[in-house]
Amino acid sequence: MWLKIPQFFVALIIVGALMLGGCSTQQVVSNSSPTSAVTEASNNSTGETSANTTNTANTATTEVASVSESTNESIPGMKDLPRLEGKATVIMTVKGSPITIEVDGSNAPITAGNFVDLVQRGVYDGLVFHRVVRQPQPFVVQGGDPQSKDPKVPASRLGTGSFSDPKTGKIRYVPLEIKAKGSQEPIYSKTLKTAGVDKPPVLQHKLGAVAMARSQMPDSASSQFYFALADLGFLDGDYAVFGYVTNGMDVVNKIQQGDRIDSAKVTQGAENLKNTGQ
Numbered sequence: 001m002w003l004k005i006p007q008f009f010v011a012l013i014i015v016g017a018l019m020l021g022g023c024s025t026q027q028v029v030s031n032s033s034p035t036s037a038v039t040e041a042s043n044n045s046t047g048e049t050s051a052n053t054t055n056t057a058n059t060a061t062t063e064v065a066s067v068s069e070s071t072n073e074s075i076p077g078m079k080d081l082p083r084l085e086g087k088a089t090v091i092m093t094v095k096g097s098p099i100t101i102e103v104d105g106s107n108a109p110i111t112a113g114n115f116v117d118l119v120q121r122g123v124y125d126g127l128v129f130h131r132v133v134r135q136p137q138p139f140v141v142q143g144g145d146p147q148s149k150d151p152k153v154p155a156s157r158l159g160t161g162s163f164s165d166p167k168t169g170k171i172r173y174v175p176l177e178i179k180a181k182g183s184q185e186p187i188y189s190k191t192l193k194t195a196g197v198d199k200p201p202v203l204q205h206k207l208g209a210v211a212m213a214r215s216q217m218p219d220s221a222s223s224q225f226y227f228a229l230a231d232l233g234f235l236d237g238d239y240a241v242f243g244y245v246t247n248g249m250d251v252v253n254k255i256q257q258g259d260r261i262d263s264a265k266v267t268q269g270a271e272n273l274k275n276t277g278q
Contacts, residue, residue, distance in 0.1 A: 078175060078188075081275060082114055082273060083113040084103060084112040084116050084269070084273055085105055085273075085274055086106060087102060087105060087106060087268075088102075088112070088268060088269030089103070089266070090103055090116065090119050090264055090267070091265050092124070092261055092263070092264040094255060094260070095251075095259060097254075099247070099248035099249075099251050100246050100247035102244055103210075105272060107179045107203050108178075108186065109177075110174055110186075110188075112243065114212075114221075115212075115243070118163060118223055120266055124263075127143055127144060127260065128143060128158065128259070128260050129255050131226075132256060132257040137230065138230040139228075141226060141229060144213070145159055145223070146161050146164075147161035162222035173222055174221050176188065176191070176218035176240055177242075178201050178203075190218060191218065201237055204233065204236050205236050205241060207229070208227065209241045209243075209244055209245075210227055210242060210244060211228070211241040212226075212242065213225060227252045229252070
């Protein structure tokens, strides 16, 4: 009988079971991720929970900006964000076992730059994977909430945190960044659907994809990320993939909710990271 249930409803169940992300109350109560992408299938939006149901409305007045345009402050503050010009390799160790991630700054320079910068700062060391969804089908493993470094923080709060720059005391948010196939530059602050783009993204939600979690607000991603445990095509165009697991997917598949990241290190391509002063 289960096999007769349309795939849409299976996805809907997953969406209800997961809320990915860590957005401060400044933007939304919690960050979303591949979760509500399915909701978008029915509500023309995306979000951790039902967050993205308002995505279109929230971004209606936001102009699509390219990387070159961003330097002219089309998106305030974006010119100061870390940027990865090319690729980098990150090795994340969980319970003593390595996971190799190829981070793609060629197709997602801001998103990839943010991740690599946080790795270099040691932000991910000791953080918990606070959400793991494998039922009713493999979905995602999510972590990256800075609050999770403190074992005294209640589990109920995990998924609501963001990275605050110790120098400025301000939360660093990165814009939604998705590059469509055939495009020269990524689209910013809009899902591909909202931007009226009918081509698939260059970086897709294949098994092993690494992407940013966020709330219904397109520019609310900060430090939380997730690993795709299967091909999740229904998330394409709604969430920013910035790399892939190239080795150690067996380690990812063994991660349990509550497991911690031992360490994360940039082993190649650190010289490609620019604007690290933020």
